[in-house]
Amino acid sequence: MKKLLCPIFLLVTFFTYAQSNTEVYLGDLSTNNGKTTLTNLRNISKNPGYDNQPSFNGNSEILFARTRHDQTDIAQYSIESGGTSWVNDTPGGGEYSPLKIPGADAISAIRLDTTGLQRLYRYEMKSGTSQPILKDAKVGYHVWYSDTVLVHTILTENRMDLVVSNLKDNTSHTVQKNVGRALHKIPNTDLVSYIAKDETPWQVKSIYPTTGATALLTNLPQGVEDIAWLPDGQILVPFGDLIYTFLPESEGSPATISLSDLGELGTISRMAVSPDGNYLALVAEEHPGKIVQKQVDSYNAGDLDAFVNCYSENVLVAKFPNDTLYVGHERMRSNYNGLSPDNKQYDVEVVKRITIGNKVIDHEKVTNTNGTIVQMQIALYEVSNGTIDSMTFIFDQESPNPETIVQEQLDAYNNRDIESFLETYTDDIELFNFPSQRRSKGKEEMRKGYGGYFESTPDLNCEIKNRMVIKNIVIDEEYITANGNNFSAVAIYEVSNGKIAKVTFLR
Numbered sequence: 001m002k003k004l005l006c007p008i009f010l011l012v013t014f015f016t017y018a019q020s021n022t023e024v025y026l027g028d029l030s031t032n033n034g035k036t037t038l039t040n041l042r043n044i045s046k047n048p049g050y051d052n053q054p055s056f057n058g059n060s061e062i063l064f065a066r067t068r069h070d071q072t073d074i075a076q077y078s079i080e081s082g083g084t085s086w087v088n089d090t091p092g093g094g095e096y097s098p099l100k101i102p103g104a105d106a107i108s109a110i111r112l113d114t115t116g117l118q119r120l121y122r123y124e125m126k127s128g129t130s131q132p133i134l135k136d137a138k139v140g141y142h143v144w145y146s147d148t149v150l151v152h153t154i155l156t157e158n159r160m161d162l163v164v165s166n167l168k169d170n171t172s173h174t175v176q177k178n179v180g181r182a183l184h185k186i187p188n189t190d191l192v193s194y195i196a197k198d199e200t201p202w203q204v205k206s207i208y209p210t211t212g213a214t215a216l217l218t219n220l221p222q223g224v225e226d227i228a229w230l231p232d233g234q235i236l237v238p239f240g241d242l243i244y245t246f247l248p249e250s251e252g253s254p255a256t257i258s259l260s261d262l263g264e265l266g267t268i269s270r271m272a273v274s275p276d277g278n279y280l281a282l283v284a285e286e287h288p289g290k291i292v293q294k295q296v297d298s299y300n301a302g303d304l305d306a307f308v309n310c311y312s313e314n315v316l317v318a319k320f321p322n323d324t325l326y327v328g329h330e331r332m333r334s335n336y337n338g339l340s341p342d343n344k345q346y347d348v349e350v351v352k353r354i355t356i357g358n359k360v361i362d363h364e365k366v367t368n369t370n371g372t373i374v375q376m377q378i379a380l381y382e383v384s385n386g387t388i389d390s391m392t393f394i395f396d397q398e399s400p401n402p403e404t405i406v407q408e409q410l411d412a413y414n415n416r417d418i419e420s421f422l423e424t425y426t427d428d429i430e431l432f433n434f435p436s437q438r439r440s441k442g443k444e445e446m447r448k449g450y451g452g453y454f455e456s457t458p459d460l461n462c463e464i465k466n467r468m469v470i471k472n473i474v475i476d477e478e479y480i481t482a483n484g485n486n487f488s489a490v491a492i493y494e495v496s497n498g499k500i501a502k503v504t505f506l507r
Helices: 288-300 304-308 329-335 403-414 418-423 443-456
Strands: 022-032 035-043 051-057 061-068 071-078 084-086 093-100 106-113 118-124 130-134 139-144 149-156 159-166 171-176 192-196 203-208 213-219 235-239 242-246 268-273 279-285 311-319 323-327 346-356 359-368 373-384 387-395 425-433 437-441 461-470 473-482 485-496 499-506
Touching: 022 051, 022 061, 051 268, 051 279, 061 093, 093 118, 093 139, 106 139, 118 139, 130 149, 235 268, 242 268, 288 304, 288 346, 288 359, 288 373, 288 387, 304 329, 311 329, 323 329, 346 461, 346 473, 346 485, 359 461, 373 461, 403 418, 403 461, 403 473, 403 485, 403 499, 418 443, 425 443, 437 443
Parallel strands: 051 093, 071 093, 311 387, 425 499
Antiparallel strands: 022 035, 022 279, 051 061, 061 071, 071 084, 093 106, 106 118, 118 130, 139 149, 149 159, 159 171, 192 203, 203 213, 235 242, 268 279, 311 323, 346 359, 359 373, 373 387, 425 437, 461 473, 473 485, 485 499
16 A cells, blocks of 8 residues: 655645744755755754744855744854854844845844734844834745845735835835745746745746746645755755655656755754755754653653643544544543652553654553553654644554554565455455545555556565554555655554455555
8 A cells, every 4th residue: 555656745834933843954965966965964053942944144154043032033053163143132022034135234034023013124233233124014924036126925814915025116016915935036047936825736936026927837736835946946845854856847756855864853844045055954843753752751750741741732632543532631631630750550661663754653562560561552643833733542452463464465565466465455445544534445446546556667665664563453664666766654554354454544
């Protein structure tokens, strides 16, 4: 069950600056034989809280919003020295989205005051003094076309509109309603790109700011909110902890950028490329596995407050696939009310862990204070904005080993043997996207989808990186090769009477 030919992008939209635990990373970019590689990735913020929205000040310095003293100010990182300095210190407000102003020793940034007032300001690099650029406009995001022409978004109702402002003659005009946050000068052109959201799929368009002329460049995969440009005209697209590249005029599938020496990164939300194309700055959340491990450690320490605070306020706790057990912090506190360092009945040990995107699957062993195993269980966590949004359990029961039939279907898949492959499934086999979006039902639908796929994909191969078996369920972390591309997926197989009756995919 591995026919995932292109990434499935998730829809996330922000009209305010969400405060989550994010870090800014810097990596070295190179392209050889058409393959883009990112190496030497290092954390340049190393700071608890919100560190975000990087942009390059030339090729050797990076501006970004950085948390200090319970607010965000503008920091500048030197690639040469590795040091960070502060551009400003604004009491009563925070700065976001800093950009170098062309031809000036100054930067622009969005200031969000504690009163709720949101305006675009100019900050002098030497003194840190500031003054408003557009006094009456609630600017969301911006990019400088020249020292006097600004392309920006205006927050209005429940959307953002694209506006071009000429600061020299004090004029502004709206170009398009309902656009995204990603505004970029397109390298080696006189154009600015933006994401238009008035149609589905969303589109990358260009605008020539001096005339207002716009043009369609390419459609985007569903829900893509951020992009960046390489000097050769390729677009970078983040998805989870991966980055894809493609040319706007290409009809082919996106290629995965080669990431090395990364360690564990969470969801990548922002990117910026240096003008010379040698560096990529990116923003990533805390890795979901670290957040999940934090709640395991808090539980084992008997720290109820720390444990509950690892979850979102409206956390959903369910039994697989989607039977709700309870919702919210209050119910969670009630259920774990006896948890304390002096009154702790159980310990949880993670036997195996699979992480894919924002989802973490733990195979957990629960023991009592005497070390006796009282329960084996699977816990499937969904993480966003630094907390766990949902926790879904699969509890162990006595049942025949389901691994044999799942392995048979894997072998048939790798042999591209459609008849042996289908023989491992029930006649009414159902395929789902987690938790309950049905993709297909029945063997004949599978035959239509997989028959031609097997014939046209000579390098097809699936390698199992991790496997969990519990009850009648097998959970495989799969690494798939198809038509020269590689990607990861998780498949949850449910076995009934010796055949696979249901498969649920996670991406």
